[in-house]
Amino acid sequence: MKYGYFDDQNREYVITQPDTPLPWINYLGSEAYFGLISNTAGGYSFYRDARLRRITRYRYNNVPYDFGGRYLYIRDNASQEFWSPSWQPTQRKLERYSCRHGMGYTIIGSDYQGIEATTRYFVPLDENLEIWQFTITNHRQRAAELSVFSAIEFCLWDALDDSSNFQRNFSIGEVEIEDGVIYHKTEYRERRDHFSYFACSEKVAGFDTARDAFLGPYRGWDQPAAVESGSSRNSVAHGWAPVGSHHIRISLDPGESRQVLFVLGYQENPPEEKFDPPDSLVVNKKRAKQTIARYLAPANADAAFERLRLHWNELLGVFEVSTPDVHTNRMVNIWNAYQCMATFNMSRSASFYESGIGRGLGFRDSNQDLLGFVHMVPSRARQRILDLAATQLPTGGAYHQYQPLTKRGNNDIGSGFNDDPHWLILGVSAYLKETGDWTILDELLPYDNRPGSEEPLYQHLERSFRYTIGRLGPHGLPLIGRADWNDCLNLNCFSDTPGQSFQTTTNKDGKVAESVFIAALFVLAGRELAQIACRRGLAAEASHYLSEVAKMETTILKHGWDGRWFLRAYDDFGRKVGSEENAEGKIFVETQGLCPLAGIGLTDGLAVQALESVRRLLATEHGIVLQQPAYSKYYLELGEISSYPPGYKENAGIFCHNNPWVIIAETRLGNGDAAHDYYSRINPSAREKISEVHRCEPYVYAQMIAGRDAPSHGEAKNSWLTGTAAWNYHAVTQWILGIRTDYDGLRIEPVIPKSWPGFRACRKFRGVCYEIEVQRAEEPGNLVSLEVDGRAIEGNLIPLPPAGVKTVTVKATLR
């Protein structure tokens, strides 16, 4: 069953039924001012940090789901009936409803009793505000006398404090109202230099800023007293809950249409210019007023939308494909790339499942996110790498997270996730391959942000590598620390106390438990570091890295192979994890994917066996589960993984993030059919037809799909913010389609399904546009012969063209 359809031409998903199984959300904003918006206008906005600068209030896990939003009400003043054109919050049965989620904007429209209302929500590029373009049309035979009410609820900035510290918060809310513009200024009188505003292009008949006055006692957002009675109370909030609501009256002749603009924004003032007059406590609105005036002009709002559209044309124009599979095309050309932008911006902080108060930017997460983002805006990727590296610890280890506002490592979570440092090497190598910008390696960056500790980025990578060499366990495999990629395999945690964090509790000194996963990651990252060193003329270093890598590979083959698949780890007692010997959790997916991906087991048949075991034991119609058999009870020595009921999350859920490792592994063995088959099983667009089972958005990946041990097998959870986005983008573009960035140019090595006659792609790379056509000869093989601008070349690496060349035509024949 479907709840809408893809409009690929407009790069939109169109939802035609408001009561989707879960709120289906979209993101607004590009760099600083962000918002989440659901298909029924739920969601909230924030400036840079979803916890510390929350602009509007949202109630997570509410009943019903998804409360707090960018609401509008229309009231027919003759019949006194009122409704919400976005369905929520009034839930009136609309005669037509549609929500178009697009690239950085959402349009929600509906018809009710001859009145059509459509709102386009978006955040202009380079501005700290959002625009709601509301258009209302009278399709009745007679004139309509209408009232429109807007409604948002302000958050008192720190979203965590806002949802807990009521004894203080009920007394601090403050607003100002001037010319119909509502200014929210809680705490501005003391330590904050920022405020928010909510403006409207029409002359207002009234306003409300006190929630109690607007809603009335014991009423919810579905029936505000002010709306019901048809007039605002002109309330001025003092304490309690400040809101923003405008009331405007609109008379429409038959067939007449009107546009009303609302602007919700965030403004900072220099501390010495906070007040106007300076010796007062009145907010200085000079800057804000200019911005408001600009965007309340319809032509300027339209122009800002057009700029946003062109911006996305450009971003998505970097890689475009046309294959025989619509789901591949749609995800690569539109939605997967778009999701990569969201994960780059948000990391794992704010979604419908991440409350925006919990997590900063993950070190591991943010590095991996670069894989799917770096081609879109390399300059932002560069800055992200520098920010991440500056939080690295002198040991080469890393804070697991850092806070986006301060760019400092998060002490509460700390470090000790022993895979973290290697993701920095992989992030940097992805950047170098995309851009060829070797200057980044010379950037001087501190450790732990301490002035005086600066070293070139290259040295940071070297320390990442050495971090593992200095932390090997009894088998010569890397010590796992708190956890590796699998945050829930906590082998040193031994937590038996309720409420302890599995991520930060460490009860063992960590000298025994080892990770085969980190070993494979070390091999992968070490090989990249060697390539980087080579190109910097550091031959001795490069051969040192390679000899360490070779040693580790030998260790993996000796102590990391279980007979028919790769082992996962050794626990604190030196016992195997992910082995035939175990009663549960015999085989884990991570090492089966990552070892071949890192080049381990490719020539000795081990990769073939490992992937055969994946197919036999882990693959389901909904994707590949994380391990089998699921843990049926809590194992003190394994930690959080066994705390989940079987089939969910890391306990044998389909963790979509590591499916692409298996996909890449399959391509490394030349199995295009298997790779694309796995790719399609979790591809959200391909799963659209089972939306009632999948339940999450059909246009973006979810972190997890319930595994075969769960009663809800096939149900997705935690959509949007997941490493799945970057890894699937990387897997399909660079390994299945095989258009792969490399240090010295673009490599073409597709491993596509046998049934595909070929495909076309356009890839912009280092300022050159590559027009690529891939065609199969009769035989179904993967051997590539390349013709570049009509001339046959040796191998599959396209040499960089001479300066000034803007277009290169590539013909690849597979046999």
Ligand code: BGC
């Ligand atoms: C989740 C993991 C997540 C970790 C860190 C755990 O509860 O299962 O997926 O990475 O928390 O926040």
Ligand code: NOJ
């Ligand atoms: C989600 C986390 O964001 C990611 O870093 C981790 O690797 C996975 N969960 C697996 O536990």
